[in-house]
Amino acid sequence: MPSNPEQAAAxxxxxxxxxxIVVRVxxxxxxxxAPFGEVIEAGHPxxxxxxxxxxxxxxxDLANIDPGPQGRAIVSIFRSRPRxxxxxxxxxxxxxxxxxxxxxxxxxxxxxxxxxxxxxxxxEGLVAFLASGEQGVNYAPGVWHHPLIALDAPSDFLxxxxxxxxxxxxxxxxxxxxxxxxxxDGGPRHGDDR
Numbered sequence: 001m002p003s004n005p006e007q008a009a010a011x012x013x014x015x016x017x018x019x020x021i022v023v024r025v026x027x028x029x030x031x032x033x034a035p036f037g038e039v040i041e042a043g044h045p046x047x048x049x050x051x052x053x054x055x056x057x058x059x060x061d062l063a064n065i066d067p068g069p070q071g072r073a074i075v076s077i078f079r080s081r082p083r084x085x086x087x088x089x090x091x092x093x094x095x096x097x098x099x100x101x102x103x104x105x106x107x108x109x110x111x112x113x114x115x116x117x118x119x120x121x122x123x124e125g126l127v128a129f130l131a132s133g134e135q136g137v138n139y140a141p142g143v144w145h146h147p148l149i150a151l152d153a154p155s156d157f158l159x160x161x162x163x164x165x166x167x168x169x170x171x172x173x174x175x176x177x178x179x180x181x182x183x184x185d186g187g188p189r190h191g192d193d194r
Contacts (some may be wrong), residue, residue, distance in 0.1 A: 019176055020176070021124055021176065021177070022180075023123075023127075023178060023179065024127045024128070025128040025129065027129065027130055027181045028112060028129035028132070030142075032129065035116065036114045036116075036140060036145075037137055037143055038062070038140075040062045040103055041135045042059040044059065047061060047177050048060075054141060063099070063136075063138035064099065065099055065101065065138070065160055067162045067164065068098035069097065069164075069166075070164050070165050071162040071163065071166075073161070073162065075160055076158075076160055077105070077156055077157065077158055077159065078156070078157045078159050079154060079156050080148045085180060086180065086181045087149065087172060087179060088178075089146060089178040091172065093169055093170065094169075095142070095161075095168050096141060096143045096170060097159065097168040098161070098162035098168055099160075099162075100139045100140060100145075100161050100162070101137065101138040101158075102136055102137055102148065102157045102158075103136030103159075103160075104131070104135070104157055104185045105158055108133045108151065108152050108155045109130060109132055109183075110130075110131050110133070110150050111130060111131070111151055111180065112128065112129040112131050112137055112145070112149070113127070113180070114126070114127050114143055114144060114146075115127065117140065117141075117144065118142070122175045122176075126178055136158075144172075151183065
């Protein structure tokens with residue numbers, strides 16, 4: 001049984017093995033991720049605009065970038081090394097003053113692990129999503145999330161973050177061991193011919 005409303009809304013259910021929690025991974029969708037922020041992706045007709053004399057499509061207003069009080073939005077690129085599975089989940093972080101967006105630039109799938117905003121996250125409350133190489137996320141202010149998790153190969157991410165006064169990064173260790181064992185979706189990986 002899901003331990004929180006966000007897990008229930010996303011259709012998640014952790015598995016306990018001994019003292020360690022195995023976090024199941026589901027495909028990233030707008031509906032499942034809504035309690036934690038926004039999915040950034042093209043393809044939704046209501047956000048589509050034709051621009052540049054008809055030579056380009058603009059997918060408009062995909063995320064609410066919130067730099068917080070006295071902050072300003074900045075754009076960076078993170079280069080992330082791939083992680084191996086099974087992946088132990090030990091620490092989480094949150095940005096209480098502002099949103100934080102990650103958009104993959106390398107076209108590779110990646111893993112998103114989150115917990116509800118509020119008090120310290122617990123292993124049983126973790127929710128994991130498999131994002132395609134064409135999906136980004138915008139974490140709402142205060143949402144707990146695992147540090148960036150690239151899969152398969154080194155990957156670059158465009159990051160929209162906050163610069164400004166105040167402490168905007170809280171880090172914590174989970175209350176008990178957790179891990180992701182597999183993310184195999186059966187689909188092709190970047191560069192695969194299968």
